[in-house]
Amino acid sequence: MIFSERELDAIIKTLEKANVPGYTVMKHATGRGPERVVTEDMEFTGLGANAHVIVFCEQELIDKMRDNIRDDLSYYGGVAYISEATPL
Amino acid sequence: MIFSERELDAIIKTLEKANVPGYTVMKHATGRGPERVVTEDMEFTGLGANAHVIVFCEQELIDKMRDNIRDDLSYYGGVAYISEATPL
Amino acid sequence: MIFSERELDAIIKTLEKANVPGYTVMKHATGRGPERVVTEDMEFTGLGANAHVIVFCEQELIDKMRDNIRDDLSYYGGVAYISEATPL
Amino acid sequence: MEINPILQNVLAPPVLFFLIGAISVIFKSDLEIPAPLPKLFSLYLLLAIGFKGGIEIQKSGFTNQVLPTLSAAILMSLVIPLIGFLILRFKFDVFNSAAIAAAYGSISAVTFISAESFLESQKIAFDGFMVGALALMESPAIIVGLLLVKFAAPKNRPKSRKMHLSAILHESLLNGSVYLLLSSLIVGFLTASSNPSGIVKMEPFTGQLFYGAECFFLLDMGIVAAQRLPRLKNAGSFLIGFAIFMPLFNAFIGVFVARFLSLGPGNALLFVVLCASASYLAVPAAMRMTVPEAKSSFYISTTLGLTFPFNIVIGIPIYMSLVNNIIPLSSL
Amino acid sequence: MEINPILQNVLAPPVLFFLIGAISVIFKSDLEIPAPLPKLFSLYLLLAIGFKGGIEIQKSGFTNQVLPTLSAAILMSLVIPLIGFLILRFKFDVFNSAAIAAAYGSISAVTFISAESFLESQKIAFDGFMVGALALMESPAIIVGLLLVKFAAPKNRPKSRKMHLSAILHESLLNGSVYLLLSSLIVGFLTASSNPSGIVKMEPFTGQLFYGAECFFLLDMGIVAAQRLPRLKNAGSFLIGFAIFMPLFNAFIGVFVARFLSLGPGNALLFVVLCASASYLAVPAAMRMTVPEAKSSFYISTTLGLTFPFNIVIGIPIYMSLVNNIIPLSSL
Amino acid sequence: MEINPILQNVLAPPVLFFLIGAISVIFKSDLEIPAPLPKLFSLYLLLAIGFKGGIEIQKSGFTNQVLPTLSAAILMSLVIPLIGFLILRFKFDVFNSAAIAAAYGSISAVTFISAESFLESQKIAFDGFMVGALALMESPAIIVGLLLVKFAAPKNRPKSRKMHLSAILHESLLNGSVYLLLSSLIVGFLTASSNPSGIVKMEPFTGQLFYGAECFFLLDMGIVAAQRLPRLKNAGSFLIGFAIFMPLFNAFIGVFVARFLSLGPGNALLFVVLCASASYLAVPAAMRMTVPEAKSSFYISTTLGLTFPFNIVIGIPIYMSLVNNIIPLSSL
């Protein structure tokens, strides 16, 4: 599970390069992190809100993209966490 | 955790039949799966976006609805994953 | 992971008081719980939809805010679940 | 009660679009007006009603009919919830009774607009100050509802939620839709007083566009109402009966009050419609926050699923014929 | 075929805004019209086209040109998918062929609007009943597409999804955009018959605002189309060729039908544009639900990424010159 | 500086609606205009300003006042960020100083609109080419801001993010709002040149509706600004002072430049307002992407929470009196 924002395109490129089987994006998320507050009322300015991206994939794929994603997130902000999940 | 789209009504019917204690739906999700790309810019066409459905429930309930949900998802696309979660 | 609604402000205050490192809010969620149905078509009335709040934090923080959150949720409705997650 | 005015009412675009929306649900069309577009239209309508009302009030000034009418309006929105509460208590607990009663004491702006459109199509005059009545009838009913909960509720409500008077006033006066309507009314009034060119420049937005926006919003209301209607079945026949009986009963009282106030037929209809209509904006939003014990499906499904369509489609012409038949009577 | 009318077409605001949208994507501007705002404009346009069309039909009455034209329109939307299907089967399976063919048999309301705007700027008259043709051509193509799937598909489709005739009719007639267009047409007709003041009051919304809303929507369509275009590369050159050839071919047939019907140049152009345009609203939505085996990127990218821009920017003037050159010929 | 024009300005509908929005936050009303509705209005306003400006420029042609004015405008948007940067560096690092300075060098389209409305209500003439100045002042300030970061930033910025000139030009010229304004201007110009009937048909949308849409948007801006204001406290008194002092200072320079250019009072006010206003659309969006080191709450809260309301409510009449008092002076 990842949190990001306007660098969505970059993150998706990273995901695609890692050949993830798929991903889901939920835009219009807001929130507060250690550095920034993102609120819905600013969306009209073009600042953009956050995007919540979910990827279900194998552990190896995660390892492959870890560095790239960390890189993106450390620059623009955002968090990424991993949970165990089994297909239904 | 389930990913689906315009067959939301069908899935919810399945959930209700299984007597889940509740569920949450987040519409307007987009994404890419093995078969389809769903983008926000097509939402106006009536194609619809994806829906992200979350259900917190007992393991037995999941077993009860597994087959029905799999059936829906295999036809229209979408993914469903299960994670452990404990109530706060 | 928490489910709540118009008492978003109260919950966020609780989170801030507990000094969480950050949180993410997804509004416009709908759903059904044991007591209430929330649908998108009523959003214009000012009834509001649900909000889906995600917090990544240490176990201790969760313990700190557990009671306050439970209190809010028991009054206005909503659910909160905890999953394990490791940073990427 | 003739059938002709009803048909004529039904054949006006706003009502036709309302029916189109409702029929789309019945036929399971996937026609949908996604959030937050309905909110855009509801905000717009409140702003425009308020603004135009403020202009009218400034123009007409405070004639000697204004004050009695506005006072009567407030009185009605205080009394109706009490009556409603007494009736509802036969079947429901304090929380649900108070919430539903408050909704019927308050008003529906869109029903009011529809009545205005009906009067215009019938070429019957009415006064702008009636918008003032609209604005003033929203809050008192909420206050009564919350006071009923405060004093009639079982003593074991969670302590932390004790309703203070300030909280009650806040919910009733600063609720988003009440606030927008009232403040737009003030803007209209101030603009008309000091800046007449501003009115001309607003006219295309608040005036010309209004009818079309009303139609678009009613299309959505038709969808929403038809989705609500089936949920009424769970509510039981008592509530279904209440949702039809109560507006008729309130209209009946309203006609006599209008007669007492010597209102002309246009103003009288608007007054009656205010009494007969029930709130699905301000009151539910306030009740959801302050009386979470009440089931929102009760007070929303009745007002939106039954009372609103009833008023829009056949209520208004019925009330018109009530007004025409009762008001001219020489004496009671 | 002169270059002048094309340039003139391109210099009209709707086409210019379309190009602005497309160029913003090419230059990677972050200009964006977030959902559901485009939906607002598409709903508005359908409502307004339908309403105005209904008024025009009521006004003009059923002249003896109406019935033959509407019948021919339905016929074209039945025949075109069959031709398209035969062509597409060379390269694609039954599911994809049927879905794409249905899209080309159906119509694009925005292309139709653009043709109307083009005619107005050229001061060429046309009749309101052509909106009837627009409304009637949406569903038959969907029905043909679904029947093709039903009868030509391999026998091992999952049992539970067998398409019953009722499901086919439901998808084709009660699809959100078909339903809104048709029912707004009826509202317009009824209003014009019984409530002429309602028309005057709707005019600022459905009439005056229309051109601007069209421009705004085309700005978004430009963005969407330009985002779609690159995905066509994956679809292969056969489909790219089809997306250009098919509208031209359909236009060609359409011109001769229009000639046979003795339509005036305005009506003829609209008829040809209906034949040449392809659906990206009703048909994709219906196909996504009923034929999930077909790749939506195929039928959306062709219609929206190529055929739509082609028609809007250069197709319409080309068809006009076709109409001007072929229809006046004394005999075939 | 008289008090009367300020009061007159405050009593115009756009400012009143702005205040309503702000007051709703202060009183904790739950009035809310949910995303993306504000985006709809901001896109609309940019499109309409650009379109109308393009028409005006085409009509008036390039008089000999146009080129000097536009050049001066660009110059101001290059110089102001440099001055701002020097001042801000006393307290802030390079990143924050550059980002805030860029915002003050750039412009706020809504402040410009408000000044136009003010002039119209005062019946003071102004020229359409001033919209050209509006469009041209957005980008240079962004470029200066980014160049300041590029050359003054500590050398240890992450390598991969080195700003190339192409990236700087991209962010400054292809930013969504800059792009929409500029290209709508071109559309307006082209339409006016080649398709005058297109202008007439756009007029209800871009012209008549404008004032009302402006009011609606300002209602939202009032809400947003009032939500931002408290966050300024964290920013410290230096920044609060800057947010008031800087527009006044820029206005002062602007007046003398306008005098030097011999602009009439209407054009002069618009020029001064462009100098005094600060961007909260294009610049923040560009800075968020290119200078993530800067705290967005700094450059947004100052421009939107303080400078914008200041300009809208009392700045414009103050600048008008500056213009009236300084420009007529016989010589410096």
Ligand SMILES: Nc1ncnc2c1ncn2[C@@H]1O[C@H](COP(=O)(O)O)[C@@H](O)[C@H]1O
């Ligand atoms: N601990 C956290 N839990 C949930 N979301 C977070 C957390 N920290 C940051 N976020 C999200 O990440 C976004 C970017 O944060 P930042 O790194 O401060 O720019 C925030 O707006 C939040 O939506």
Ligand SMILES: Nc1ncnc2c1ncn2[C@@H]1O[C@H](COP(=O)(O)O)[C@@H](O)[C@H]1O
């Ligand atoms: N591995 C995955 N991780 C997250 N979301 C997925 C994944 N695979 C598919 N999805 C979601 O499921 C939707 C349907 O995918 P499909 O099965 O290709 O039609 C996609 O649009 C995604 O939103």
Ligand SMILES: Nc1ncnc2c1ncn2[C@@H]1O[C@H](COP(=O)(O)O)[C@@H](O)[C@H]1O
């Ligand atoms: N078991 C559950 N799983 C997922 N979401 C739930 C569940 N129970 C309740 N919810 C969410 O919590 C909201 C409030 O429920 P309630 O407690 O009935 O007022 C619902 O609208 C749902 O969105």
Ligand code: NA
């Ligand atoms: Na009432």
Ligand code: NA
């Ligand atoms: Na066609």
Ligand code: NA
């Ligand atoms: Na400036």
